[in-house]
Amino acid sequence: MRKSIYKTLMVLITVTTLTVSTATSAWAATINLDDDSLYSIKNYVSGDCLLSSNAYMIKRMAMLMGSDSYASISNDALRKTATVDGVNTVKSNFTYTKGGIEYTVSRGSLSGTVAQKCEFLRTMLLEHPEGIVVWGGEPDTSYAGPHGVLVTNYNPEKSYLYVADSANNYNGNNEGITSWAGSIMFSIKYCSAYFYISSVRLTSKAKIDSIENAGKGEIKVNWKSIKGPNRYQISKTKSSDKTYIAKTIQGNTATSAVLAPATGTTYYYKIRGVNKFTYTDWMGSKHTNVVYGDWSAAKDWKL
Numbered sequence: 409m410r411k412s413i414y415k416t417l418m419v420l421i422t423v424t425t426l427t428v429s430t431a432t433s434a435w436a437a438t439i440n441l442d443d444d445s446l447y448s449i450k451n452y453v454s455g456d457c458l459l460s461s462n463a464y465m466i467k468r469m470a471m472l473m474g475s476d477s478y479a480s481i482s483n484d485a486l487r488k489t490a491t492v493d494g495v496n497t498v499k500s501n502f503t504y505t506k507g508g509i510e511y512t513v514s515r516g517s518l519s520g521t522v523a524q525k526c527e528f529l530r531t532m533l534l535e536h537p538e539g540i541v542v543w544g545g546e547p548d549t550s551y552a553g554p555h556g557v558l559v560t561n562y563n564p565e566k567s568y569l570y571v572a573d574s575a576n577n578y579n580g581n582n583e584g585i586t587s588w589a590g591s592i593m594f595s596i597k598y599c600s601a602y603f604y605i606s607s608v609r610l611t612s613k614a615k616i617d618s619i620e621n622a623g624k625g626e627i628k629v630n631w632k633s634i635k636g637p638n639r640y641q642i643s644k645t646k647s648s649d650k651t652y653i654a655k656t657i658q659g660n661t662a663t664s665a666v667l668a669p670a671t672g673t674t675y676y677y678k679i680r681g682v683n684k685f686t687y688t689d690w691m692g693s694k695h696t697n698v699v700y701g702d703w704s705a706a707k708d709w710k711l
Contacts, residue, residue: 441468441537441560444584451484452578455496458556459483460574461541462490462603465558466504466511469538469605473683473699474637477507498603508612508635509683509699515603518542522597529569529602530562535695536604537687539572544599557593560585562690569596610701614640614679619709622666627711630664634681634701641700643678644669648706651678669711676706 446467449460463486470478488494490502490513500515518525532540539561545554557571573591576583588596612634622628629642637660644654644667654677657665669675681701688694 439471439474441471442585444582446471446478447572447574447577447584448582449483449574449578451482452574453483453496456483456578457574458498458541458543458603459486459490459496460578461543461556461558461572462486462498462513464572464574465539465541465603465605466506466513468560469511469608470507470509472538472685472687472697473509473608474685475507475509477509477636481506505611508610508638510609510611511605512607513603514606515601518544518599518602522595525596525599526569529559530690532602532604533559533562534689534691534693537689537695538605541603542593542596542599543601543603544594555593557588557591559588564690608699610634610636610638610681610683610699612636612638612681613702613704614681615704616677616679616707619677619707621711625671625711626666626668627709628664628666629677629679631679631704633661633663636660636681636683638681638683638701640665641680641682642667643680643703644675646673646675648676648708650676651703656682669709671711674708674710676708678703678706680704 447464460483463481463483467478467481470481486504489504490499491497492499503510503512529540539558541556541558543554543556557573559569559571561570569588570585571588571591571593572585573593575592576586614631614634616629616631618630620628639660640657640662641653642655642665643651645652654667655665680703683699684696686694686696
């Protein structure tokens with residue numbers, strides 16, 4: 409674990425909370441990605457900083473998607489999937505699945521000047537509210553590196569990058585998110601790599617159970633709900649191998665939908681899960697992220 413003899417940024421005064429809303433209003437009322445308790449670590453193994461940072465990142469994405477599986481995402485849960493040695497040497501690329509959601513994490517090289525690296529992270533944060541993991545080592549022998557943290561947000565007024573540092577959140581310590589200067593991270597100029605969630609998808613595959621005549625020129629498509637607070641999309645086409653979104657079902661508890669196809673024509677219907685959340689980035693712009701599951705097999709019906 410690295411301890412820096414100097415800080416590259418000023419000391420944190422206040423932490424900027426990321427504004428988030430999700431598909432379910434009940435969840436949106438309680439979600440807080442900056443809650444200190446989310447970063448408390450149990451069963452910490454020496455050198456776990458990079459593994460912990462990736463666990464933080466995946467946990468935050470689960471929370472953004474409104475999945476209660478975030479509570480069981482931990483170092484121990486991630487260790488076998490994410491590491492080469494089963495301890496803390498994190499793979500360059502790995503896929504982790506929990507609560508019906510598949511997260512793919514990839515590694516990239518972080519290069520350039522300090523200003524260029526900071527600009528890169530700020531840009532990445534605009535599209536990654538779950539955060540970006542940074543890692544690196546200082547060649548100076550007075551340091552006990554390398555080290556890794558999760559960059560969670562940026563405050564343009566104070567020029568602060570905010571981070572979740574596992575070195576501040578284990579063995580009873582629970583500082584939660586701090587500024588870069590409040591962590592034990594070294595100068596950003598020595599950071600040489602970053603990890604990010606390159607893709608997310610729903611693994612719980614929806615399936616159409618039945619289609620029935622609903623009367624008055626309508627049909628009723630029935631399915632079983634899939635895991636998680638997801639919405640649904642139904643495709644209706646005249647060909648089994650094509651996709652046309654006929655309807656998006658808003659409620660995650662919905663198990664049927666009524667459609668009005670043309671009489672006398674055979675249509676093919678598919679269904680898939682979809683998860684959507686919105687957030688406001690550090691520049692004040694609103695974004696909507698949409699995550700999909702795989703389409704079900706096609707089921708034909710002629711009214």
